[in-house]
Amino acid sequence: MTYSLLTKRPVPSLRDYDINSKRGFLPEHDPLLSLQHPYNCWDDAARQLPDYILAGCARRQLNKLPLLHATNLTTDAELQRAYSLLSFLNHTYVWCEGELNPCHVLPANLAVPWMEVSKSLGCKPILTHSSVVMYNWRRLDAEGPLDLTNLAALNTFNGCMDEAWFYLVTVAIEALGGPALEAITDAMQAVNNLNAMIVAERMNTLADRIDQMTEIIVRMFEKCDAKVYYDDVRPYFGGWRGNPVLPNGMVYEGVSETPFYFAGGSAGQSSLIQSIDIALGVHHSPTNQCPMGADFLESPPVTDGESPSDVKQILAETPSVDSVCTYISTVREYMPRKHREFLEALMEAPSLHGFVQSPHGSADAKHGYNRAVLALENFRTKHIKIVATYIITPASKRAPSLASYRGTGGSSIMPFLKQVRSETREQLVTSNTEHS
Numbered sequence: 001m002t003y004s005l006l007t008k009r010p011v012p013s014l015r016d017y018d019i020n021s022k023r024g025f026l027p028e029h030d031p032l033l034s035l036q037h038p039y040n041c042w043d044d045a046a047r048q049l050p051d052y053i054l055a056g057c058a059r060r061q062l063n064k065l066p067l068l069h070a071t072n073l074t075t076d077a078e079l080q081r082a083y084s085l086l087s088f089l090n091h092t093y094v095w096c097e098g099e100l101n102p103c104h105v106l107p108a109n110l111a112v113p114w115m116e117v118s119k120s121l122g123c124k125p126i127l128t129h130s131s132v133v134m135y136n137w138r139r140l141d142a143e144g145p146l147d148l149t150n151l152a153a154l155n156t157f158n159g160c161m162d163e164a165w166f167y168l169v170t171v172a173i174e175a176l177g178g179p180a181l182e183a184i185t186d187a188m189q190a191v192n193n194l195n196a197m198i199v200a201e202r203m204n205t206l207a208d209r210i211d212q213m214t215e216i217i218v219r220m221f222e223k224c225d226a227k228v229y230y231d232d233v234r235p236y237f238g239g240w241r242g243n244p245v246l247p248n249g250m251v252y253e254g255v256s257e258t259p260f261y262f263a264g265g266s267a268g269q270s271s272l273i274q275s276i277d278i279a280l281g282v283h284h285s286p287t288n289q290c291p292m293g294a295d296f297l298e299s300p301p302v303t304d305g306e307s308p309s310d311v312k313q314i315l316a317e318t319p320s321v322d323s324v325c326t327y328i329s330t331v332r333e334y335m336p337r338k339h340r341e342f343l344e345a346l347m348e349a350p351s352l353h354g355f356v357q358s359p360h361g362s363a364d365a366k367h368g369y370n371r372a373v374l375a376l377e378n379f380r381t382k383h384i385k386i387v388a389t390y391i392i393t394p395a396s397k398r399a400p401s402l403a404s405y406r407g408t409g410g411s412s413i414m415p416f417l418k419q420v421r422s423e424t425r426e427q428l429v430t431s432n433t434e435h436s
């Protein structure tokens, strides 16, 4: 590919998309710790969720909450806090009786404000990466760093350290998004200015930041036990799209009598990793294992009289209806509106891949670009190992005869993750493609 001098393209400004050059997609100010009256009843309920779940009275207690409209929640910080709290409350309501006994109707007191707040933020009324990670942390020392030595989770389902650690490792990775995204947009500006030296320098910065993200992701093993994650945390992230135990979706009482179908929460909804993919020009094509364009909403029938283990088996064996493209573009709908718009703008920005291969690129620029690609590939390799430990192994202990397992977001996990990793490596620029 030759980079044309005529292809100057606009580089999105981070500020225009609620992105901070220090914190990336995390909110510019630390999340609120509580809401004002009357909304503070959601704070109180969320704080008690582990006790409600333990005592087996979660639905009874949550039914007592008043129906509050979100009208008086006006600032982004209030809306984000409310969205996070309502995600915890609603998902507790659905999954507190076990992953095979969900409720099929969300009561109006939880559903209505959740829908209103989600509309204001431009995301889906379902637990997302934003609910449990982006808006769910505080710093222990308010002046201290935004890293694992200084972070605590605001809410959890189970009150256990493993769950908090799962969220906080992800927050610490997101916090590196600031310098990573700044490196990306600087490098793109440098492409417009045909400045290969800056491109090289900023690509090396990006590679360093991705390496740091990898150092953090492997720390998941330190304080998040795989069995606790699989048995006690992950079930709460479940959604109602392509989910065999909720084949008819979820009715949001007081919102609509027609059920909604939304996929469950996953760090796959992170805008950060998608931004890096787009910046490096990583293309995701459909997987071979499933028909392209298959209906993401489709789910297998669950007939009456099936035992829980039968249902679990269906859950595990259902062939994926997703494709990588479908997954990558669908999860964008689960991101806050501004972040989704940033990804769209980034897709129109100058091509780093095209530039480093062009006569204007330099050996250093190419080297820096390749370092970033390899760093992202390595991040994905470590992530795959985590998925093997936290999902595949515990799942196989329950049902050893089954070969594949489905992810929270409804994808057939391993083939999908491996394909995404090989597509990353394919971006490497070789000396064969070097022009002068």
Ligand code: HEM
Binding pocket: 166, 169, 170, 173, 217, 220, 229, 265, 266, 267, 268, 269, 270, 273, 274, 380, 383, 386, 387, 390, 391, 406, 407, 408, 409, 410, 411, 413, 417, 420, 421
């Ligand atoms: C115990 C820890 C983790 C587990 C078990 C896990 C599991 C998964 C699973 C099953 C998928 C497949 C898609 C889906 O089901 O939604 C996935 C995708 C993904 N996860 Fe994780 N994940 C973990 C931690 C993280 C962290 C900390 C990040 C950092 C942001 C992350 C980022 C991603 C991304 C970006 C994808 C989309 C595929 C890709 O771009 O490579 N995950 N994860």
